[in-house]
Every structure is written in C-alpha cells, then in structure tokens.
Amino acid sequence: MEAITPDAITEGTQVGKKEKRGRIEKEQIKWGLIFLSPWLIGIVIFYLLPFIASFGFSLVSFNLAVPEATEFVGFDNWQRALFSDPNVYESFGVTFLFAAISLPIGMIFALMLALLMNSKSVRGKAFFRTMFFMPTMVPLVATVLIWGGVLNEQTGWYNILLQNVFGIEAVGVSGLRWLADPKLIYFTLTFIGLWGVGNTMMITLAGLQGVPTEMYEAAEIDGAGYWRQLISITVPMISPVLFYNIVLGAIGLMQYFLVPFVLNGGNGFPDGTTNYVGIYFYNQAFKFFNMGYGATIAWLIFIVSLVLTVVLFGSARYWVYYAGEE
C-alpha cells in the first residue's frame, strides 16, 4: 500500500511549529475516521460479528423451524460434515470437477475473443465488442431460461443446427441431451456461463493492448510465427490479467448457485452432477433451515476458498510475470 504522506500542508510547515503539526495530524485522523465511519461500522456489523457468530452457529444444533430445540453440540456438526455426510465431499468434488472444465474453457474463450477484438484484420470491432458484451447484461435468470430453451434436445436450435449443417445425430432422445446427460451437463453449464464473458473479455483485451508492439516486431524479425508469438509473448505478458481472472473465477465457482438452481431447483439433476457446494449450502441453511449445519458448510467453503487463494497466489510466482519486477 502506498503510504500517503501526511497532508502536504503539514509537510510545508517548519520545525518549531510542532504544536500546530500535532493539531493538524489529529484533524487528519478525526476527519479520516469520519469519512471511513460507514465502512468501519459496516465491517463490524456485517462482517466481523457474523463471521465470528458463524463459527459459533456451527457449534449448535439450531433449526430455525424449531428454535426452542437449540442446544450446544460441540463439534458434532463438524464431525458430521467431515466424516459422516458423504454429500459434503461429493459437493466439493463436483464443484472442483466443474471448475476444472469451465474455468479453462471460459478463459480460452475470453482470450480468443480478446485476440479477435485486438486483431488488426477484424473490421467493425466496435460493433463486435458491443455484441459480444451484450449478453453479459441480460439478467442471469433470463439467460438461463433462454439457454434452457435453445438447448432443448428436440426443439433447440443448436441440436437442429448440428444435425442439419454438420450431419450429427443431435436431435431427439438419442441425440445430444444437453440438460439431462451427466456427461454433457458440465459443458452445458459452461456454455451458459460464456454469456457472461464480457468483463473477462474486456479486461483481457486491455491487457493485450498493454503489450509493447516492439516485442512482436522483434519476434517477427527472429522468424517467430503467430502461435509462437502467442505462447511466448502474449500469454506471459498478460499473465497478471489471466491470474486475476482465474482467482475471481475460482472463488466465484465455490459459490456457484444460480444457474443450476434456476435450471432444476437445485435437486442435483442429472444424477447428482449439479449438487454443487453452493447448492448444498442453500438447501441445508435455507430450505431445511438447519442454521447450525449450514454455518458449518459455510465455514468449510470459507476454508477451502482461503486455501485455494493461498495456493493460487503461491503459484503466481512461477508463472505470473509482473513487468518492472526482476
């Protein structure tokens, strides 16, 4: 954090006016705290206290439907979550599996669009940029419903297109059942997620525009082709941006909820493949009102996210290149 020097007025004062200096510093603190006060109050009420209380909740059996039956159970909830409830591991498992599929596809798609939007050869880039960004603005619930229609195995346009243009047996019960086939569902959800590509695309594009053109010129003189330049210059140079996208994407997926919930009410269809940990948390805490057990799962989400963040930041020094360092 860059340390902001005390107000320049104090800097300008001369030695011997210590008293005035002290007064100005106090003023600074007073007014600084006044301006920070909404956040200071908020952090205590909406973050610090609930964060601690959440751990406390994990030590009681508290069901909102029968609050009078609440009692202290020690680490029973933790015991259950870690050792006797297979749903917990399963939900983290499917969440990681989904992340392993959807994060790379999402990143590569965003990078591909950004490369197209940065290409000298593409005409009408302003138009394309707006159009690729547009679906990001559609409310996600509407996005899911639109995709739920277009991926219908009988009447959906993707299957009809695949069948009529590429000759793939896609339409019908024996075709590509995007919403019902456990092997396809992760890809289906990933494609739905691509409609939110706008932000990642623009951030990646800004990264691409920041790569000095001399590097490409030098590489060309050395005879490096397009792919070579992409892998040896572009990707390393924009690795901080990719890193930022991966961290936010990974943490976001730990709470993945809306799309599977709107598609099938959070019942895990097909075959438990969509029982993500975000869904499981919702079901325990807000469907069955198991507040104690829900808080335990929330804490597990927190711990896993924290480990994930630490691991990602730890890995950064092996592959993220920050210009100006070294």
Added chain:
Amino acid sequence: MASVTIPKSRSSSTQRLSPKARQRLNAVSMTVLTAVVLFIFLLPMGYGIVTSLKTDTQVSTAGAPWYPASPVTFEYEGRAYDVFEVPVDGRIEEWALINRGRESSEFIDPDNPAAGLIPWEGRWRTLEQAWQWDPVWSNFRDAWTTINFPRLLGNTVFYAVVSTIGAVSSAALVAYGFARYSIPGKGTLFLVVMATIILPPAVTLVPTYAFFNRIGWVGTWWPLIVPQFFANGYNIFLLRQFFLGIPRALDEAAMIDGAGHFRVFWSVILPQARAALLAVTLFHFFFAWNDFFGPLIYLAGNPTLYPITVGLNGFNGLYEGQDNLIQAASLTAAVIPLIVFFFAQKTFIQGVVITGVEK
C-alpha cells in the same frame, strides 16, 4: 472453435499475393470468422426472440417450422379446414382437406374453390401441414400480465435505485477517506477492504439471516437495502483508485480558500470523479437488478415484494412447456438493462477495465 484460420501474420502461406491483396484477404477472412463466432454465440438470443412469437400449438407440435407460424386453414361452407401440402403431378399444391378417408381423400383448392372437390389417392396422414408466417405479439402481453410484470418491475426499480444510492454515496465517502487522510493503520484497513471482496458471502450469511429474522426483517426489503449503506469493498476500491489520481493541488487550493472537509469532497473531488462515480453507479445498478440470491432468501414467502429475477424463476416453474411465454418473459426482463447498457457502454466498459487492470 475455428481459430485455426487465424493467419500466420506475414508468413509464407500466401506468398503469391501482393502484400495489399494479402492484407485484404486477411481482413475478410478474420471478419467473417468473427461474424461466425458471433452468430453461434448469439444464437440463443435469436431462438428466444423467435420462440417468444410462436403460438402454443406450434410450440407443442413436432415438425412445425422454426419461424413463428400457424397452420393454414381455409374456410369452406362455413367451416375451417386444415390446408396440406399435396403432391400432384410432381408439384406441391396447397389444398384444404375436406373429406378425410383412409386411402383417398377429397380436397379443395383455396385459389379456386368453385372447381369443387378434388379427389386425391393416398393417405392424408402422410401429408405435411401448410404453415404461414404468423408472429403472436400477444405472448408478450400475456407474459406481462400473468407474471404481474409492473409489480415486479416496480420492486426491482425500487431496490436498484435505493441500494445504488446507498452503495455509491457511502463508498464515495469511504474511498475519499482512504485516498486523502492519514490514519494510523490505514494500510491494514485497506487490506481488510480487499479481503472483504474475496470473502465468500456464505460465511457471514447464516448469522446475518438469523439476526434479521429475529428482528422481524425477513420478508421485507430492509435486509437487502440497509447493508448497502455501509460501503462495499469493490466500490471503495474502484473509487479510491480514481480519487488517488486527482491532483492534490486541487484540494489544497480549495482548502486555502477556506473550504471545509466535506466541501472539498463535494465540490472538488466528486466533480472530478464523475466518470468513476457513473461506472460504480452502473455496476451497482446492474448488480441490484440481477440480484437473485438475496431476494430469494430474504423475501421468501412474500411474493408481492419479489423483484423480476425471483418472479421470473417462479414463472418458469409454473409454465414449464410453454416455452413461448417463458422466452417472452425472459426477453422482457432483459430489455431495460440492455437499453441502459447501449447508452452507457463506454463508461461501463471503462470501469470494468480499470478494476481488472489496476488490481
């Protein structure tokens, strides 16, 4: 994806062409490639629009055309008859089926009904129905009324406007504090701001919910609106970045002229940061407009307060199978954010880029 066609810039693959022709070829192929990707990407939008204009019967009929259409009928002697595509002498005639028979049927030619009944040998069940272009705009009206859209819209606008005011004004104050005042431990505090951005909301949610439930706020807007007035990390971060870029000389000049702390904030900083404020306003507005989880849990059981997102989800549950209505409702829900986006996209996209690049 078909990214294989990305040209190896100025490499040997198209040696025979002049540089200019090669450039033009590149431009055409890359633009076409982008257009194809865009077409595949926006196909669902096309599907949504087309389906929202279909009749109920078309949605549930196998073999119906892809565009909004209804079966052609022909009125003959006071009754409506279905029109079929009948193969006659190698041509296809559109004739109305009057008398149905197993092996042969009688038709009438709508263009020439005076010619009377035409017998046709063959099974009419093997014939395709004739369809005509017929968009049903009333689907939008039906969706609008069944979902009680005005009420959902009112709730959403209320939530989006009030929470945006709270979020932006509080974040601006706090960001100004972080950008301009020296407070002991400010660096640590700012790290806490950043930590709240990546803290999973789930971990604080259960006690917060239980607390709001205790004080009787569950089932009202309060739990969704009140916390917004206490500045969220993301907005603080973005605004602070902007405020730091405003020259201090401006504040100092104002201070020397006798302006107080709030005065400097209001008259010097805020006008300078108009673009950033607009970006944060848009971010928060869209966040609130799309918010689903918050209203889902806090407004459960009180449908009169539902915003569009939760209402739309409920609508989907009730009208499964009537994809035309579902698509009409979904598109309706998307109209206002899309309009705002098209008018404010420059500011909005700038804001996105700043948060991503400056870290």
